[in-house]
Amino acid sequence: MRKILLWIDDSSFLQYCFSTILKNKTNYEFSAIADVNKKGKKFLDDQNLLDFTSISYYRECMPKKDHNPDEQFLENFEKKYGINLWTVILSERLFYNFTTYYKPSKKEILSIVESTCRFFEKALQNISPDFVFMKTTDNFHNTLFFELCKAMKIKVLTLASGKLANSTHVSLDNDAIDETKPDIPVTEIEIEQFLDEHDPYKQDKIKKQKETTPIKKRLINFIRYMKEKEDETYYPNFGRKSIKFILINFKLMYLGWQRKKFLEKNSIKTLEDEKIVYFPLHFEPERTLLITAPFYSNQIEVITNIAKSLPIEYKLYVKEHSSMELLFWHDKSFYNDIIKLQNVKLVHPSVNPKQIIKKCDLVTTIAGTVGLEALFFEKPVIVFSDVIFSYFPNVYRIKNKNDLPKIIRKVLTLKPNKDGIKRIVSLYKKECINIDRINLQHKCMKNIGMDGINNLIIPTQEKLKKFIDENKKELEIISDEHISKMELYEKNNVIQGHRNDVMIL
Incomplete structure (x- = not known):
């Protein structure tokens, strides 16, 4: 048995x-x-x-x-x-x-x-x-x-x-x-149907809707939670059983409002006519960074290394994750560290990521789903961890940051092809x-x-x-x-x- x-x-x-x-x-x-x-x-x-x-x-x-x-x-x-x-x-x-x-x-x-x-x-x-x-x-x-x-x-x-x-x-x-x-052959029509049925941004939208709780209800839940007299030795509950817990959340709401104003003023909403490498920020804290890519969880460090590795004619577009609104956005100092890099532009979270993928020549991501989406647009991808698609055609896994300049230049010379798309559709059809x-x-x-x-x-x-x-x-x-x-x-x-x-x- x-x-x-x-x-x-x-x-x-x-x-x-x-x-x-x-x-x-x-x-x-x-x-x-x-x-x-x-x-x-x-x-x-x-x-x-x-x-x-x-x-x-x-x-x-x-x-x-x-x-x-x-x-x-x-x-x-x-x-x-x-x-x-x-x-x-x-x-x-x-x-x-x-x-x-x-x-x-x-x-x-x-x-x-x-x-x-x-x-x-x-x-x-x-x-x-x-x-x-x-x-x-x-x-x-x-x-x-x-x-x-x-x-x-x-x-x-x-x-x-x-x-x-x-x-x-x-x-x-x-x-x-x-x-x-074994792999299965796929047609052009199947590729189009697959992306329509399995669009990752539909998944992100559903996830955000499910996780969004109105502020008033969140405060009521916080008060109910504080009244619970159980599991006080359970480490995720540390520091959450006092009035300080609610005061911190009020402070975070105010900071979130300030950070949103900062983003409105300091991020771009229109893509300019220039050569682009794309890096979308991850939602954090989340397992994608902390567990999947523990040695690349510092996003500012990764962005800086990519910026240092770009050819002189390229700009790095860094887009904030729209779901960070749930956690009151990143601190203003985080955004300032991005903005002060002269060859980097901070992109407003409302910008449709598909527009950037279509316009860019390369997508870089630590461990994000954007890499899968990029393959459907025949764009090459650089990743910094082992993920579902890191061994697909047109995807390059960075294992040594010193190799980044050389790999970026190599990837930017690649011609568009559908090998990565076909690999995705085959894998998902046979295994999911x-x-x-x-x-x-x-x-x-x-x-x-x-x-x-x-x-x-x-x-x-x-x-x-x-x-x-x-x-x-x-x-x-x-x-x-x-x-x-x-x-x-x-x-x-x-x-x-x-x-x-x-x-x-």
Whole structure:
């Protein structure tokens, strides 16, 4: 009997939902690691839609304030599993760079890391799962869990967005689509239809709409959240249980208004008649920078290096991400660092990115979806991390920043071709399922009351059963895809994600 371990947290109950369908098609044993609030714990303890042999609650392992971290244990843990802990630690926005509400000390951080390592190691040794079902990693502890599973040779099936609208894949890697089938030929008409159906900017628009909460409602949610008397030892809640929390948010709203005025005055809304290299800013903090590209997460540094590498006749157009409005924009000093570069222009977030892609000669991105979009316009792409499309034709992955000037000049001499487009369409048609995972996820969370703050969710069997019944078709497809991938990976003895190797069906 296969043992399946589910990762469940306040922002993701999808794995639970499709597993209630999967259980009726298989003879699997289910366990769970749950990072949920007290209401989520009560639901999991009381529910009967899915029989669990065990549930391990992550928040119960949080250390006491006076705990002294055992650094020798952490050193031994690193050596045993080959995991660089500081890479994982500094990918956590609440430990580094985005400590708006609370700045934890090194002692607090290492105490949390030690407790987390011990908790996950013990849970995985006790359960000994064949497969783990989880969402895309997005914080310190689920990233550490993912890396530990890989180190222990446990197959992790990640249900992830394909970075384009209406595309979802199940893979062993957060940032790659496993190739399990031979390439398929595609026609010009199929390429046009594909881009219309899977336009990444439709996905961004949907995501922004789902994540936008009116200011008045956000303030009400903040007050409700502050009244909650639970999980105060849980590190994401540090600094969020005082009046200072609300005062900081009022201050951020005012700063957001000032920053917006600054952008209006200091960014361009019309593209000029000049040679352009394009770099769109990433939304931050987000996993795309912190986890996918941990050594290129300083966007100002990357922009400066690109600017230093450009041929003299080119300008670098840097466009702000429109969704940064949700986080009150970047600080004015951030924009000033861009503007002071003489061969760089800051582009207003309202400018349609497609206009820039069509006009530019090269798209550069740290790990953004814009690289996929650029290939549809037959534009070459430079990326700074391993992503879904980093090995496609006309895409160049930077591994040494000293090579940047040479690679930029080489790429700018390339002639437009459709090789990259054909590769995208083939990959997505053969490996992705035509489901909008992000939209489905938001529907699930809306059903259980999440409205901008994870800690306010109140999952109940009635609410989740309603969601499962209303979305049974999509959940059936996701369930079948997991079954298919498990059989495929076992047959081919695959543990790590494969990009190019075609597996035996």
